Amino acid sequence: MATNDQSNSGQVPQPRRSTLSAEYQRDWTEYYSAVAGKPPRDTLLKAADLFDQGQNQNQDQNQSPGGAATASRHAIDIGCGVGRDSHELLRRGWRVWATDFNDDSQRHTIGAAPPGTSGRLTYVASAMEELPANPQLPRVADLINASFALPFCNPEKFADLWRWIERTVRPGGRFAGQFFGDRDEWACIRPKSHFTRAQVEELFHGWAFEHFEEVEKEGDDAMGNTKYHHVFHIVARRDTGAEHA
Numbered sequence: 001m002a003t004n005d006q007s008n009s010g011q012v013p014q015p016r017r018s019t020l021s022a023e024y025q026r027d028w029t030e031y032y033s034a035v036a037g038k039p040p041r042d043t044l045l046k047a048a049d050l051f052d053q054g055q056n057q058n059q060d061q062n063q064s065p066g067g068a069a070t071a072s073r074h075a076i077d078i079g080c081g082v083g084r085d086s087h088e089l090l091r092r093g094w095r096v097w098a099t100d101f102n103d104d105s106q107r108h109t110i111g112a113a114p115p116g117t118s119g120r121l122t123y124v125a126s127a128m129e130e131l132p133a134n135p136q137l138p139r140v141a142d143l144i145n146a147s148f149a150l151p152f153c154n155p156e157k158f159a160d161l162w163r164w165i166e167r168t169v170r171p172g173g174r175f176a177g178q179f180f181g182d183r184d185e186w187a188c189i190r191p192k193s194h195f196t197r198a199q200v201e202e203l204f205h206g207w208a209f210e211h212f213e214e215v216e217k218e219g220d221d222a223m224g225n226t227k228y229h230h231v232f233h234i235v236a237r238r239d240t241g242a243e244h245a
């Protein structure tokens with residue numbers, strides 16, 4: 001019987017207007033221009049607020065803080081881009097290790113850091129897949145932030161990266177960031193970079209969700225192109241009894 005699928009045989013179907021390469025990367029310099037001046041991500045703000053609230057509660061109750069005081073809170077920002085989240089943490093007094101593999105990211109993140117904060121910012125130029133072996137990073141962090149970054153990890157290396165995140169976030173510390181869902185338009189480019197809801201929930205065994213938002217909609221991407229989005233926005237707290245380095 002004749003079929004009509006010759007153009008697709010053996011090939012992964014492409015999304016309608018792909019801005020991603022077959023390697024699941026895009027022109028990040030163009031992306032940085034498009035997002036320049038944008039505010040910090042909501043997930044980062046929620047996580048930072050939760051730390052602040054925890055500290056205020058402890059102060060109100062005249063107890064020692066359960067986590068570090070603001071000045072000594074440590075955050076790692078994976079795939080930091082132009083540094084919009086790193087800069088907010090610096091403004092709030094955090095010590096920040098911002099990391100990305102793109103040279104323009106380094107220029108933006110260091111160049112646009114809030115005045116007087118450079119002593120609390122370390123830029124680590126690295127692929128995220130190499131972070132577990134990177135001696136420049138702290139062994140323990142209060143927060144690992146990864147806004148719209150982890151989907152770009154090589155899927156073969158993702159399990160190692162996630163284990164490192166779990167080892168590095170102290171018990172009671174937090175993760176903030178996004179995962180792309182299995183119904184997202186880009187799933188056809190690299191399905192292994194997309195998670196079902198159940199897979200995301202499984203990943204966070206040993207964590208408590210403080211914010212879990214599943215968004216599925218037709219909307220604009222950073223460059224103004226229409227795209228079908230399926231995204232999980234997450235803030236999670238590492239269980240106090242969780243495994244730690």
Ligand SMILES: C[S@@+](CC[C@H](N)C(=O)[O-])C[C@H]1O[C@@H](n2cnc3c(N)ncnc32)[C@H](O)[C@@H]1O
Pocket residue numbers: 028035041078079080081082083084099100101102105126127128129146147148149152153154
């Ligand atoms: C969608 S942008 C997000 C940037 C920033 N976190 C934000 O929310 O605006 C993804 C970032 O991940 C970086 N990235 C992509 N693949 C990477 C990899 N394998 N290792 C390190 N960084 C990577 C890109 O350079 C880019 O800055």
